[in-house]
Amino acid sequence: MRNAMLLTESSAVETKGALRGILVALSSEVIRRGICNMLERLDPPRHIEPHSDVAAAAQALRGGSYSLVIVDAAADSEETLLRFTKDASELGAKVLILLDRADADTVERITTLPADGFLVQSDLTLECMSETLERLDRGDLPIPATMVRQLMARARHGSAAQRTPVQLTPREQDVLHLMGEGLSNKQIAKRFGISVHGVKRHVTNVLAKLNCPNRTQAVSVALKQGLLGHAA
Structure with a gap:
């Protein structure tokens, strides 16, 4: 039973x-x-x-x-x-x-x-x-x-007058760049030799500063604002 x-x-x-x-x-x-x-x-x-x-x-x-x-x-x-x-x-x-x-x-x-x-x-x-x-x-x-190439093309042809500068730390900028390349949190952690928890914290800070609910919109906004123009 x-x-x-x-x-x-x-x-x-x-x-x-x-x-x-x-x-x-x-x-x-x-x-x-x-x-x-x-x-x-x-x-x-x-x-x-x-x-x-x-x-x-x-x-x-x-x-x-x-x-x-x-x-x-x-x-x-x-x-x-x-x-x-x-x-x-x-x-x-x-x-x-x-x-x-x-x-x-x-x-x-x-x-x-x-x-x-x-x-x-x-x-x-x-x-x-x-x-x-x-x-x-x-x-x-x-x-x-x-799609990434199209987003980057939009960023290159976007008007600088339309961009609102966002202040990111050097590490946040590096994490944002790798987010733009589509790397996972685990891959980013391995690239920088830090913990996945640390990467998640940086990602959360980036989303908050860009006022975006998810990584997709964060990358889009970053491209529009010219924040992904340099390699990490």
Whole structure:
């Protein structure tokens, strides 16, 4: 009897954990099926709920429990997408934005979104998806090199008059530069020979000084302000 009770409790925990799944909101059926297929093949297994539009996904988001939301950057209007991604973040879900391309117009549109990472359709492979999710789980910022180049191009052509200087310590500046290269906290710690806890403290200070909620926006703001012009 006791073993049966333990089994029931264990099953309940597993069911509850499964609800912390992945909410997929992608308008293209081909891309949506492809990504869901990739996610189903990854370990550990995760509950996956696909939707073809943001409105349906937003309703599911409010009624469920998800650890990750994958949404198309071109899925809907900028206002709708911003509201959806903000709601996801407030509910504790990480946001992964899928880009059909990383051109200047697309990058300009999505840099204000509270995203935790980005993917470009042309880069989509099972290995890429697995690595991206692993980096998200570690708290890193997955960002395609093509998008980084676009952000840097925007920074180079930005007006100096539009920049608001931010005072960073030399170590914070070094950490910010490596954040811009997409390095994880563990990689940054190894580069400078300091603890991961120390890196997290520097990252927190950088986010606070740049008034940004996450690494994605911090890198974007830093590029606009010309704070990433020199190597660490």
